Amino acid sequence: MEILILAVVIALVAVGAISGLVVSSRKKKQLPPTAPPSTPTITAPPAEPQVGEDAVETAEEPRRTIEEVGLPEAEAEAAPVEAPAAEPEAPAAPEIEVPEPTAGRLVRLRARLARSQNSLGKGLLTLLSREHLDEDTWEEIEETLLIADVGVAPTQELVERLRERVKVLGTRTPAELRGLLKEELVALVGTDFDRAVKTESGVETPAVVMVVGVNGTGKTTTTGKLARVLVADGRSVVLGAADTFRAAAADQLQTWGERVGARTVRGPEGGDPASIAYDAVKEGIAEGADVVLIDTAGRLHTKTGLMDELGKVKRVVEKHGPLDEVLLVLDATTGQNGLTQARVFAEVVDITGIVLTKLDGTAKGGIVVAVQRELGVPVKLVGLGEGADDLAPFEPEAFVDALIGD
Template structure:
């Protein structure tokens, strides 16, 4: 039995020795490196954990973005919206519409005169009533006396007709309004330079709005225009004028609030000359706290402008509803600058048509434009015959 135990022991030792030899060889044999797989164009590139560990701490918040695929997508830039511009109304259609409005608001005056003149007998009481009616229309004392005297001469007092009362009255009123005055706007300059229209008037008369409306008239007539916002004491006036300019596509030169008005006017005209526009329209301040200060300021603005181009028009804007009180304003501005034309605004409602005659007589300059509403195109050139026809309904 001893030999059997010996054989088993030898066998066990042999097995252990063989196992040890195999293990030793395995440890000494190097592992074949795994060949990296080439990424294809469709495989997104990502950051491996080892690379993450090498990133600075400040980029920890960006790690999710590193895992996202980098797509070469084009950046879409939305185009800026094109401003919608108005198409101003033509002068002819303005005149037709304004005649209708004027006839509706002022027709009672003309009908009252016609009713008095159509009586069977024109006695002294009738003539006094005619005179009173003319005076209440703000025509003025001297013009009223002129009309009454002429009507007495042309229409016999005993009632016999020397002509149609309506035609006689129409002729006298047209003569009173004076159709011989030159009412054309001088909006172009000399030697290729733009014409400069200086717009003056008290605040509240509709001056800034009138500047915008004049620009619309000129644009409708295919003129090129630049606006100068020289009423720098009112921020609202500057913003208002900028809105008017944007609506019809004309450039507005402006300065900071409180800027010297003359410097803004100078820059507007300079820019108009450089760009070769037809007309530069300059809005001005309208404060009346100190008459001498107003005269000095407006005089300075005009002198500065004329260093570059001639001022072709000085338009005085008057609120027609102020009646005879507007004549006081007219006198002040006439002393400050050489007014060449009148713009009567708000010639509807409570306004009295006779103010046209009164202001022309006071200043010796024509009414060139009239406004009868708040619409952007409610401003039109003044026509004496059309005005009188509207008064007479």
């Protein structure tokens, strides 16, 4: 019995000792060690929450009733509600322009055409006004005509006729010489050609005009300007953008068309030009248009495959009806090289008319004579500047008059 009591007492003492150690360790954790005065104060991490005997009693605070709790004041003005973003407006349709009348346009553009008169018209008048027209003078006259790209055969014909008339005329006043030279040049250019662009097919389908030429002659721009010429003459036009190889060619042509209210039929870049030309004529028939203008890709006359493709475009278009006009665009500054181009194109698509661009400010006005003599087809339009209405119907008398000057 005594032994049992003694064991209980020992156990109680052991439990008390262990409890004291636990409490002591907890108190040590509660008080962080004080940093020495010389060292900077370091913020200790927050103390661990205390529970049990070590928990600090929470001070009681007076509680507020629900009536005493104030509500947050409403803002004086509610924030404006943003209106939903307006849908972007559709781009306004381009304003339809009224092209300048084509009647007498070449006369109005005479100042630009006359820039080339120094080497041709005035040069000839100066030589013919010499007191003695010896062989050297006639050779200079011949050289002047050749430099102006009149061509060898036409130059020889003109010089011979001038020699005969000057010999018969005798005295040569400036007015007489000017009249004489004008008559001979007009005869050389030719007045018996039909220079009107065909805009009536003679059947119920629209007249179809195909524009061809090599790269860099201004073919797409010429097609757009030609649309303005036709609209100015009261014709309705549909444009076919069959130049699918040059970047932005279709966009350029469509811009020209929108300015005069002409619709442009186009296809994907790199698409089949013949297919687009076919669709353009089809749309022209559906709309009852007067004329369908087809702009083809610029082709080098030395590339046989491309020229064959141009022939394909012509054949496909003719499934709708006859091709009324094939206009070859030539750069007047290329001179005799333009004649080489003209010959090859004529073999492929049967050229019916010529458009001479960049004729303003050039000394190559004689190319009009040479290209007509080479192809046997008339120059129908001439480009005399960069303006939208600087494409003019060709008039032999006005052309020669501007070359000679006053």
